[in-house]
Amino acid sequence: MLSFNYSIPTKIIFGPGKIKELATEKLFGKKALIVISSGTSMKKNGYLDQVIELLSKQGIESTVFDKILPNPVKTHVMEGALLARKAKCDFVIGLGGGSSIDSAKSIAVMATNEGDYWDYISGGTGKGLEVPNKPLPIVAITTTAGTGTEADPWTVITKEETNEKIGFGYEETFPRLSIVDPELMLSVPRNLTIYQGFDAFFHAAEGVIANISTPVSDLFALKSIELINKSLPEAAKNGNNLEARTDVALANTLSGLVESTSSCVSEHSMEHALSAYHPNLPHGAGLILLSEAYFSFFSDKAPEQFKKIAKAMGKEEKPENVVKAIHELKVRCQVENMKLADFGIQYDEMEKFAKNAFDTMGGLFNLDRYKLSLEEVIKIYQAAY
Numbered sequence: 001m002l003s004f005n006y007s008i009p010t011k012i013i014f015g016p017g018k019i020k021e022l023a024t025e026k027l028f029g030k031k032a033l034i035v036i037s038s039g040t041s042m043k044k045n046g047y048l049d050q051v052i053e054l055l056s057k058q059g060i061e062s063t064v065f066d067k068i069l070p071n072p073v074k075t076h077v078m079e080g081a082l083l084a085r086k087a088k089c090d091f092v093i094g095l096g097g098g099s100s101i102d103s104a105k106s107i108a109v110m111a112t113n114e115g116d117y118w119d120y121i122s123g124g125t126g127k128g129l130e131v132p133n134k135p136l137p138i139v140a141i142t143t144t145a146g147t148g149t150e151a152d153p154w155t156v157i158t159k160e161e162t163n164e165k166i167g168f169g170y171e172e173t174f175p176r177l178s179i180v181d182p183e184l185m186l187s188v189p190r191n192l193t194i195y196q197g198f199d200a201f202f203h204a205a206e207g208v209i210a211n212i213s214t215p216v217s218d219l220f221a222l223k224s225i226e227l228i229n230k231s232l233p234e235a236a237k238n239g240n241n242l243e244a245r246t247d248v249a250l251a252n253t254l255s256g257l258v259e260s261t262s263s264c265v266s267e268h269s270m271e272h273a274l275s276a277y278h279p280n281l282p283h284g285a286g287l288i289l290l291s292e293a294y295f296s297f298f299s300d301k302a303p304e305q306f307k308k309i310a311k312a313m314g315k316e317e318k319p320e321n322v323v324k325a326i327h328e329l330k331v332r333c334q335v336e337n338m339k340l341a342d343f344g345i346q347y348d349e350m351e352k353f354a355k356n357a358f359d360t361m362g363g364l365f366n367l368d369r370y371k372l373s374l375e376e377v378i379k380i381y382q383a384a385y
């Protein structure tokens with residue numbers, strides 16, 4: 001019989017212009033560590049200054065850590081945590097895309113706990129220890145619509161020395177507060193909009209086909225799929241269309257709620273292996289490149305789930321329509337001709353990727369409705385090439 005637990009302890013403030021509520025919303029102390037990427041967009045677009053200014057209106061001081069890479073690394077988690085301790089920060093704000101917010105979560109953990117971040121990671125060379133102390137409170141302010149991390153506890157960090165890209169998260173790494181303001185997303189460039197929109201799409205679609213999906217996770221996931229299918233091509237083509245941006249932002253937050261109520265499946269393990277070895281491959285692009293081969297393989301293995309996805313994408317409820325609809329969405333976003341080789345990936349690397357996918361994020365394979373073998377994973381990679 002049906003049974004599930006539901007707990008999402010994040011307050012979400014959603015809507016155009018909502019960033020302003022940072023000046024009045026009850027926060028978590030008098031000093032914030034603001035975590036942003038090493039790129040220039042947060043400064044150039046004025047978002048960093050705006051956040052510092054809004055915080056100062058309620059007497060909160062800020063320290064900025066601005067080193068986060070697109071694929072965030074453990075070194076910067078440790079460095080940011082040290083800065084949070086030295087500056088005596090009371091809470092951590094991740095401002096930007098998924099990489100900054102994920103890093104903020106991991107920094108919040110290491111700001112209050114001893115040892116190395118990998119001591120608390122399960123999988124690969126992680127020691128899988130329990131985290132003894134509560135992390136600092138986490139605030140997420142999203143400026144892209146990609147990972148849904150504002151509505152889930154997950155953070156994905158790479159250990160550079162070993163090419164391990166591993167997810168982590170538990171009850172205490174849910175953001176306490178998330179602000180999702182689509183006006184902050186108007187300046188996201190076309191390619192990033194597409195890659196991140198597809199990432200959100202696959203969080204939702206994988207959440208439907210995962211063997212732990214529930215009627216509640218399906219509500220979030222199918223609405224997310226519908227909104228992305230409807231509005232991602234327009235948000236990509238015309239970045240200033242606030243309505244399309246709002247649809248995609250909502251889809252993204254919904255996909256985060258999917259991550260909190262269902263899960264990604266092995267497509268994500270397979271992608272993490274690709275971008276761990278090829279950090280120039282954006283996560284969403286990796287998913288786009290794997291998706292038709294991956295979803296073709298699973299089409300007859302989760303037919304009821306595939307029918308729901310097909311319907312949410314405006315197609316007749318047939319499992320085989322999902323791959324067609326994904327392909328059409330790619331065409332509408334003009335990414336149908338992208339290839340793994342464009343990112344320097346070689347055909348003979350597939351066995352290495354497959355082993356890495358099992359070694360580092362093997363857990364997600366247990367959430368598939370069909371148990372993949374190493375050979376089958378290699379075949380999916382090859383079919384995607």
Ligand SMILES: [Zn+2]
Nearest residue numbers: 147199203283
């Ligand atoms: Zn993802």
